[in-house]
Every structure is written in structure tokens, then in C-alpha cells.
Amino acid sequence: MVxxxxxxxxxxxxxxxxxxxxxxxxxxASVERRAFRMAELALGHREDALxxxxxxxxxxxxxxxxxxxxxxxxxxxxxxxRITDRHRRNRVRxxxxxxxxxxxxxxxxxxxxxxxxxxxxxxxxERQRAWRALGAALRALPRRQREAFLLRELEGLSGAETAAAxxxxxxxxxxxxxxxxxxxxxxxxxxR
Amino acid sequence: xxxxxxxxxxxxxxxRARYMEExxxxxxxxxxxxxxxxxxxxxxxxxPAARRWVWAAAGGLATAALAAALLLPDGAGALRDASDHPxxxxxxxxxxxxxxxxxxxxxxxxxxxxxxxGPLELxxxxxxxxxxxxxxxxxxxxxxxxxxxxxxxxxL
Numbered sequence: 001m002v003x004x005x006x007x008x009x010x011x012x013x014x015x016x017x018x019x020x021x022x023x024x025x026x027x028x029a030s031v032e033r034r035a036f037r038m039a040e041l042a043l044g045h046r047e048d049a050l051x052x053x054x055x056x057x058x059x060x061x062x063x064x065x066x067x068x069x070x071x072x073x074x075x076x077x078x079x080x081x082r083i084t085d086r087h088r089r090n091r092v093r094x095x096x097x098x099x100x101x102x103x104x105x106x107x108x109x110x111x112x113x114x115x116x117x118x119x120x121x122x123x124x125x126e127r128q129r130a131w132r133a134l135g136a137a138l139r140a141l142p143r144r145q146r147e148a149f150l151l152r153e154l155e156g157l158s159g160a161e162t163a164a165a166x167x168x169x170x171x172x173x174x175x176x177x178x179x180x181x182x183x184x185x186x187x188x189x190x191x192r
Numbered sequence: 193x194x195x196x197x198x199x200x201x202x203x204x205x206x207x208r209a210r211y212m213e214e215x216x217x218x219x220x221x222x223x224x225x226x227x228x229x230x231x232x233x234x235x236x237x238x239x240p241a242a243r244r245w246v247w248a249a250a251g252g253l254a255t256a257a258l259a260a261a262l263l264l265p266d267g268a269g270a271l272r273d274a275s276d277h278p279x280x281x282x283x284x285x286x287x288x289x290x291x292x293x294x295x296x297x298x299x300x301x302x303x304x305x306x307x308x309x310g311p312l313e314l315x316x317x318x319x320x321x322x323x324x325x326x327x328x329x330x331x332x333x334x335x336x337x338x339x340x341x342x343x344x345x346x347x348l
Contacts (some may be wrong), residue, residue, distance in 0.1 A: 025234055149207075191206055
């Protein structure tokens, strides 16, 4: 069913001969950093991203009996769902805080505070600015467009996998993706 | 490019390259946090053995307590009998009895005598009183060195 990567990058498929737990551990270890970065782009908050990844890991355990070739698509589908849950929870939180006249301090973009392991400060600064700009632009998109871009373009799921993860048709995925790219080209002028 | 991309679109490719690069550059503290959360998630597959033993021990104790309550009616009855004694008699005697500092009272014997029933088992011990009635005769057989009890009390 699945060609996991439309971009030719290595995919974290576990060997079929491995025991289930070792395979699970290896698979989750291979996707956790990308999952964290995806959640960070979507949520804009480090702790929320970590929580979303852990929630996705826990929920994914329920699908561990599925064929291992399906695991990446399943995992990122679960992660998409958990990110959506986090968005809803944060929206409710902001509304409640607004009622009491309290501003949500977590609105600050925490990605600027992340530790950096880049070789030079100038390169690190440029890299972080680009990363922050990408996150801000993605969070400005409608949710469905953002999900299509994250899953299809960044993670490289196939059209069918993205459609299954988003619960829509491949045609809808293409529409969302086209609109997302058009909006991002406007929002990220420096990237062109 | 992907199906949804236009031919001129390099934004998607650049974004993906940045995404992969940032995934490789995750800082050590975040890596540690991710590993810890992965281990915590995988730990849910197997609850700790110690936790299983605690639940087993608690279940065993609860079963034993239930069995004891249901299958040992004599013991439970004994407990009930002990609790059926009116506590007011003992409490009243305790409250009414003067302490050593008060010097005592000749009515103390009456208070702790036949009027007091309940847990004072000696009051109902007929064998003890029968032995007590025969005690003066035994004292009369001594050689005069033993203390004697007569109408004036104990004499040496």
C-alpha cells in the first residue's frame, strides 16, 4: 500500500525480524525528532510539542499490531490528531484566560529560546530566523492547509496516506496543499 | 516535486530541507526529554512487576479478611459478646472510685462488690469464695509464726 517517502529520504522502517518491542522502540526513536519539529511548527511551543509527541506515542501503541510498513503513516496521522487536540485545548485556555483578563504568556514564540548547536553565530541566527518564520507562517494558515503541508510536503507522506491521515480525499489534499503553498509564498517572501 | 506542487515551487523543497535539518539539530535537552517520554510511553506496554505484586497482595489480604468474617462466626460472636457488656458500669465505677490521694472510703468495698457486675469476673467466681470460706481453718493449724486472721484482722 505504502510508498512512504515521496522525496527519497530514508524512512525509519524497522526490520521485520525484530521483536515487537525492540521494533517499536527503534521506530519511535527514529521518528521522534521529526515528530517534535512538526509539532513545534504547528503549536509554536516546546512543551506542548513534547506533550503532543508523547500522546501520539502512547496512542500509537494501540496500532502496533499493524504492518510495520504502515507505522510511519499511522504515527503521523495520530500525531496530527494530537496536535489538533492541543490546538483546541489552547484555544479554550486562551478564552478562559481572556474572561479573567489574563494574557496567555505562552503566546511567546519559544523557538527563539532553544539551545543552538550551530557552528557559527551568524549561521545560527539566519537558520533560526528562517525556522521561526516558517513556523509563524504555518500557524497563520487554516488548519487543514497546514496539515496538508506538514504531512505531504514536509514529512513526505504520499497523497493517499495524507488523505487517510486527514480523513478526506486525495483531491481535497491537493486543494489544501495548493492553497497552502500559495499562501506560504506570500508569507515567506524571503524564502523564494 | 510532489503532486500538489507547481513546477516553479522551490518553497516546499526548502521547507522540507529545513525541517530535516532542524530534526537533526535537536538540542540535547530536548533529545533527552523525547527519549524519556518514549520510554514512558513504552512502559505502558508492561506494568511494573512490583505494582502487580502490590495488587496481588492487597487482593489476597482482602480475600482473607472477607473469608475470616464469613467463615469464623464463633470468633465474631465472641467479639460481639465482649462488646455487649454495658460499658457504663465499668465507667461509673471508674469515675466514682476515689483515687489514692483521696484517702479511700469504707464504702469502696460495696461499690466494687456485689453491685458491680460485668467484667469483674472474680465477683462471680463461686469456687474462689468457697476456698475463701475454708481459709481460717487452714490458718489455725499453723505453729503461730504465720500471720493469722481473726476478728481484729491480720495478726503476726
